[in-house]
Amino acid sequence: xxxxxxxxxxxxxxxxxxxxxxxxxxxxxxxxxxxxxxxxxxxxxxxxxxxxxxxxxxxxxxxxxxxxxxxxxxxxxxxxxxxxxxxxxxxxxxxxxxxxxxxxxxxxxxxxxxxxxxxxxxxxxxxxxxx
Amino acid sequence: xxxxxxxxxxxxxxxxxxxxxxxxxxxxxxxxxxxxxxxxxxxxxxxxxxxxxxxxxxxxxxxxxxxxxxxxxxxxxxxxxxxxxxxxxxxxxxxxxxxxxxxxxxxxxxxxxxxxxxxxxxxxxxxxxxxxxxxxxxxxxxxxxxxxxxxxxxxxxxxxxxxxxxxxxxxxxxxxxxxxxxxxxxxxxxxxxxxxxxxxxxxxxxxxxxxxxxxxxxxxxxxxxxxxxxxxxxxxxxxxxxxxxxxxxxxxxxxxxxxxxxxxxxxxxxxxxxxxxxxxxxxxxxxxxxxxxxxxxxxxxxxxxxxxxxxxxxxxxxxxxxxxxxxxxxxxxxxxxxxxxxxxxxxxxxxxxxxxxxxxxxxxxxxxxxxxxxxxxxxxxxxxxxxxxxxxxxxxxxxxxxxxxxxxxxxxxxxxxxxxxxxxxxxxxxxxxxxxxxxxxxxxx
Numbered sequence: 001x002x003x004x005x006x007x008x009x010x011x012x013x014x015x016x017x018x019x020x021x022x023x024x025x026x027x028x029x030x031x032x033x034x035x036x037x038x039x040x041x042x043x044x045x046x047x048x049x050x051x052x053x054x055x056x057x058x059x060x061x062x063x064x065x066x067x068x069x070x071x072x073x074x075x076x077x078x079x080x081x082x083x084x085x086x087x088x089x090x091x092x093x094x095x096x097x098x099x100x101x102x103x104x105x106x107x108x109x110x111x112x113x114x115x116x117x118x119x120x121x122x123x124x125x126x127x128x129x130x131x
Numbered sequence: 132x133x134x135x136x137x138x139x140x141x142x143x144x145x146x147x148x149x150x151x152x153x154x155x156x157x158x159x160x161x162x163x164x165x166x167x168x169x170x171x172x173x174x175x176x177x178x179x180x181x182x183x184x185x186x187x188x189x190x191x192x193x194x195x196x197x198x199x200x201x202x203x204x205x206x207x208x209x210x211x212x213x214x215x216x217x218x219x220x221x222x223x224x225x226x227x228x229x230x231x232x233x234x235x236x237x238x239x240x241x242x243x244x245x246x247x248x249x250x251x252x253x254x255x256x257x258x259x260x261x262x263x264x265x266x267x268x269x270x271x272x273x274x275x276x277x278x279x280x281x282x283x284x285x286x287x288x289x290x291x292x293x294x295x296x297x298x299x300x301x302x303x304x305x306x307x308x309x310x311x312x313x314x315x316x317x318x319x320x321x322x323x324x325x326x327x328x329x330x331x332x333x334x335x336x337x338x339x340x341x342x343x344x345x346x347x348x349x350x351x352x353x354x355x356x357x358x359x360x361x362x363x364x365x366x367x368x369x370x371x372x373x374x375x376x377x378x379x380x381x382x383x384x385x386x387x388x389x390x391x392x393x394x395x396x397x398x399x400x401x402x403x404x405x406x407x408x409x410x411x412x413x414x415x416x417x418x419x420x421x422x423x424x425x426x427x428x429x430x431x432x433x434x435x436x437x438x439x440x441x442x443x444x445x446x447x448x449x450x451x452x453x454x455x456x457x458x459x460x461x462x463x464x465x466x467x468x469x470x471x472x473x474x475x476x477x478x479x480x481x482x483x484x485x486x487x488x489x490x491x492x493x494x495x496x497x498x499x500x501x502x503x504x505x506x507x508x509x510x511x512x513x514x515x516x517x518x519x520x521x522x523x524x525x526x527x528x529x530x531x532x533x534x535x536x537x538x539x540x541x542x543x544x545x546x547x548x549x550x551x552x553x554x555x556x557x558x559x560x561x562x563x564x565x566x567x568x569x570x571x572x573x574x575x576x
Contacts, residue, residue: 001327082329083279088337105327130317 002106003086005039007074007093010100021094030078030089039076073099142188143179150193151176151295152380154200156267159292159330162204165320169292171207175200268293269384270330276345277328284319285348286355291316294373304370305355345381346394346452349374353398371402389444392437393452399434400459403427415560417568419468431463454483473503490521494531501535510535526555530565542576 030036045065052059073095080086083103090101109118154175158168175196189195275288286305290296296304302312322328333341356370378395385391407421416422438460441453449457458479465471480496493516501509513532522528533548546569553565 003327082331083327084329084331084333084337086327087279088334105325107325129321130314 001080001082001086002037002108003078003080003083004104004106005076005078005086005090005093006072006102006104007041007076007095008070008100008102009073011069013099014097016098021098023094026093030076035078035080035089037077037079039074041074042072044073045071070100139184139188140180142183142192143176146179146192146196147176147295148376150196152268152271152293153193154196155292155295156271157197158200158204159271160267161201162208163330165292165323166317167204167207168200171200171203172196172295174203265332266384268380269332272345272381272384273332273341274323274328274330276341276348277323278341278344279326279328280319280322282348282351284315284322285344286352287312287315288319289348289377290352290370290373294377296373300369342385342388342391346378346390349378349381350394350398350452352377353401368405371398371405374398375402389441389447390450390452392441393450393456396434396437396441397452397456397459399430399437400456400463403430403434403463413560414567415564417564418462423467426463434463435460448486449482451483451487454479454486458483471502473499477503477505490516490519491525494522494525494528498531498534501531501538506535506539510539524555526552526557526561528552529555533568537572542572546572 027036027039045063048063050059050061050063078086078089080089083105086103090096090103093101095101151172154172155168158171159165162168178199179192179196183189271293272289275293276285280288287301290301290304291298298313298316299309302309305312332338353371353374356368356372356374375395375398378391378398381391382388382395403426404418404421406427407423407425408416410416434456438453438456458476461472461476461479477496477499480492480499484492484496494513497509497512497516499509500512510532513528513535516522517528517532529548530552533545533552536542536545536548549565549569549572553562553569556562556565
């Protein structure tokens with residue numbers, strides 16, 4: 001299964017200790033095992049750009065500026081057997097201690113299926129499952 | 132005239148109790164489909180009800196049920212495969228005929244299921260034991276209690292899929308509407324599939340922590356049944372029985388796990404008091420006033436036997452369930468409330484507080500030292516706890532203060548604390564018990 005591993009800051013976490021940042025070892029291990037497809041650190045929200053189309057008009061601004069102290073600081077894409085393996089890998093990322101990690105499973109879809117059909121089919125499946 | 136039928140009925144009921152988890156667990160490993168597994172298992176038991184009276188109870192009911200359920204599952208999977216093949220054919224036809232792009236849908240990968248490679252071809256490799264030789268029921272235990280599921284979802288799945296209770300029974304026990312419980316279970320199964328929760332026993336490194344999670348779910352179920360303070364005592368008692376049954380299963384599957392055995396001992400020792408906890412009028416009876424002859428001697432003996440067997444093992448760190456079970460054993464073996472070995476209970480609470488710094492343990496530890504003759508030290512500790520605010524408006528804190536004050540002969544101060552507890556007590560039964568205690572103190576002074 002494919003997971004997006006989101007590295008985030010967290011004000012409740014341990015203060016960052018640069019000497020204990022062993023992310024290089026973490027990446028080397030995963031790459032040797034062919035688990036990490038790619039990943040990057042991200043520039044902070046101050047360097048973000050927001051793109052919207054409203055009433056047919058393109059709006060490009062800086063931001064978003066939120067008051068939140070928890071922001072996405074990086075990402076990795078993992079290909080693993082199961083959630084347990086992804087959790088074990090996430091637990092060894094230094095930012096699990098100094099921040100926090102969110103794991104999001106990929107939700108595969110056929111991008112060529114017409115959107116209206118997919119929407120109707122998935123709604124019907126959900127209704128059937130819930131009885 | 133009733134020959135045969137009740138015996139067969141009993142045989143099916145017994146098989147349901149003993150074999151449900153095995154049948155469902157094996158089917159989940161082979162199909163990766165929890166709902167299909169439960170439906171086919173239920174159908175297999177329905178067939179047993181029909182056929183066993185005429186054909187006789189099979190020598191190995193579990194194998195019979197698994198085979199029937201497996202055949203039902205294979206039929207359904209074949210039918211499903213045929214249907215989707217027909218859909219694909221129809222779609223391909225549409226495409227040729229003029230049109231639309233439906234056929235490409237087939238490219239979507241199926242979600243991973245189980246750790247067995249046979250799912251792609253239902254009907255192949257239907258052995259009873261996985262290659263790793265792990266009992267399927269143990270996979271089911273750990274998956275139902277996976278920490279990535281919400282606690283209430285773990286409880287519901289454990290009772291439904293592992294325990295074989297119906298959704299209606301679980302809903303009644305937890306006092307929620309049946310559709311709510313049904314939805315909770317469906318969502319939990321969807322989450323297992325969507326989040327990629329594996330059908331697997333955790334690695335050795337993760338095992339102790341994960342086993343702790345399993346035991347916490349079982350103890351929660353037990354307590355929901357044991358503290359029959361709301362709702363229907365009868366139905367909730369069934370939950371305590373179920374928790375004990377499932378704990379026995381975990382102990383059988385993991386005989387080396389001392390904490391699992393300890394939890395079973397703890398449950399048995401606490402459950403032995405079930406009948407004595409409520410009097411003829413349905414009123415709660417506190418431990419010191421219970422009629423000890425009404426305690427269940429068989430359960431006490433089983434609980435004590437487990438603790439003795441643990442004593443014979445190489446000494447390791449005693450876990451929280453072990454310590455709690457030993458505390459329960461002190462009460463179970465005391466001939467009278469006054470003859471209870473509170474000194475030993477206090478030292479067990481010292482050990483428990485060292486590994487579990489929760490305020491409830493601190494409260495009980497203070498109370499135990501007070502009952503061991505160190506009332507003032509106990510009261511000082513309770514004052515510190517009250518000042519910390521960690522127990523908020525927990526009624527047992529002022530109740531404990533009241534008890535220790537009463538032991539010091541300070542009846543007025545004791546009554547004041549018990550009245551404070553009365554204000555905070557969550558149930559009528561507890562309020563009535565506190566009122567009786569207040570009256571008792573007033574009569575004595």
